[in-house]
Amino acid sequence: xxxxxxxxxxxxxxxxxxxxxxxxxxxxxxxxxxxxxxxxxxxxxxxxxxxxxxxxxxxxxxxxxxxxxxxxxxxxxxxxxxxxxxxxxxxxxxxxxxxxxxxxxxxxxxxxxxxxxxxxxxxxxxxxxxxxxxxxxxxxxxxxxxxxxxxxxxxxxxxxxxxxxxxxxxxxxxxxxxxxxxxxxxxxxxxxxxxxxxxxx
Amino acid sequence: xxxxxxxxxxxxxxxxxxxxxxxxxxxxxxxxxxxxxxxxxxxxxxxxxxxxxxxxxxxxxxxxxxxxxxxxxxxxxxxxxxxxxxxxxxxxxxxxxxxxxxxxxxxxxxxxxxxxxxxxxxxxxxxxxxxxxxxxxxxxxxxxxxxxxxxxxxxxxxxxx
Numbered sequence: 587x588x589x590x591x592x593x594x595x596x597x598x599x600x601x602x603x604x605x606x607x608x609x610x611x612x613x614x615x616x617x618x619x620x621x622x623x624x625x626x627x628x629x630x631x632x633x634x635x636x637x638x639x640x641x642x643x644x645x646x647x648x649x650x651x652x653x654x655x656x657x658x659x660x661x662x663x664x665x666x667x668x669x670x671x672x673x674x675x676x677x678x679x680x681x682x683x684x685x686x687x688x689x690x691x692x693x694x695x696x697x698x699x700x701x702x703x704x705x706x707x708x709x710x711x712x713x714x715x716x717x718x719x720x721x722x723x724x725x726x727x728x729x730x731x732x733x734x735x736x737x738x739x740x741x742x743x744x745x746x747x748x749x750x751x752x753x754x755x756x757x758x759x760x761x762x763x764x765x766x767x768x769x770x771x772x773x774x775x776x777x778x779x780x781x782x783x784x785x786x787x
Numbered sequence: 788x789x790x791x792x793x794x795x796x797x798x799x800x801x802x803x804x805x806x807x808x809x810x811x812x813x814x815x816x817x818x819x820x821x822x823x824x825x826x827x828x829x830x831x832x833x834x835x836x837x838x839x840x841x842x843x844x845x846x847x848x849x850x851x852x853x854x855x856x857x858x859x860x861x862x863x864x865x866x867x868x869x870x871x872x873x874x875x876x877x878x879x880x881x882x883x884x885x886x887x888x889x890x891x892x893x894x895x896x897x898x899x900x901x902x903x904x905x906x907x908x909x910x911x912x913x914x915x916x917x918x919x920x921x922x923x924x925x926x927x928x929x930x931x932x933x934x935x936x937x938x939x940x941x942x943x944x945x946x947x948x
Binding site: 750 | 792794798801812836842879
């Protein structure tokens, strides 16, 4: 082994060379990664068309405790990857409220977004709640209803008409909380109570 | 008038809040209640519905105003009753209206006032068309409490032919 100034120089050069090599390879790799994710995003951005379609489906959703939360059916479900959203034709959603009354809400079309936490029901929306021992049938109809299934809340900024036992309510803009059985109408609220024994269905 | 009893009750307002569990519905903003010839106006109304489907309506005047009620009477042609108060309670089942605080009831024939009564609390029965006036808002007259005032115009004598 030759010891002396020449070998020290050679070691120093080897170290410098190795560092430069690592830096070069590293920047090449980073550049590649950036370019790949950009192209992926670009690909996604280009992809506004659906990536899969399901026909005549039934979809069950369970609560964290395993209890059924709701069941949804539809004649067609189209998935759009760009927003991870779904468009459903002829949707019907079944759920039970805290008083074990069956609730059904249907419409011509529904748009589901934000990881199924927002369901926009559009065109001829009708919600029915079956009667109970103390309450008559309940029916709510509107052209648009936005459902937040996890919060059991429904809202609308359109006209709503509610048939509830002996009364008929209407107004523009509403919020209904199924968990607390509260209903708010925000504008031009109207109610007609028919004399008992004579309902107006 | 008696025909009002079978008519639907309509309520209109700016906003509504309904609690299905407690069976209480609250209307706020320009509240108008109509039932046949009965017309009530107020700033806020709270409706409680009994199991049979009758409503008990409590109406509160808008700030600085009085809640008002107007209804046609059967006791004569073009005879109307008008009632005012800071609060009105209307029992849709027994058709009794109670006027509280600055309460006033007038009976009119056309535009002519035939009765004009004021007090702390006036209770009016639409079926019998009778009203009672009290000088306290608890519905019991006490000496030394508020003042009751009644101006009753003489009825025109029916000419016997």
